[in-house]
Amino acid sequence: MTDLNNFSWPEEPVMEAKIRRGLFQIGNELKRAFTKFPGPQHSAHEGYAVLLEEVDELWDEIKANRGHTTSAQKEAIQVAAMALRYMLEVAS
Numbered sequence: 001m002t003d004l005n006n007f008s009w010p011e012e013p014v015m016e017a018k019i020r021r022g023l024f025q026i027g028n029e030l031k032r033a034f035t036k037f038p039g040p041q042h043s044a045h046e047g048y049a050v051l052l053e054e055v056d057e058l059w060d061e062i063k064a065n066r067g068h069t070t071s072a073q074k075e076a077i078q079v080a081a082m083a084l085r086y087m088l089e090v091a092s
Helices: 013-036 044-063 070-089
Strands: none
Touching: 013 070, 044 070
8 A cells, every 4th residue: 555645746746736636636525425325335236336327427528528627527536436435345
């Protein structure tokens, strides 16, 4: 397991800031999801269904030519948060 404080970030300061901001946003979304849906995902099938729903919502944004918008970014954050939740609750 890597401590993010000791993680070797890219040399480019702008990219490092973007990564840190993205991880912060994913963490906030994960906290929101745990609050809204406090029970664990009970199976790989359930975790996959939740993740697929989020990916489908991102795909809807892309198909509507809104793939570079704030709403698409929010969907991508939700995809990442649900992938992390899957990792923590199902695949651990």
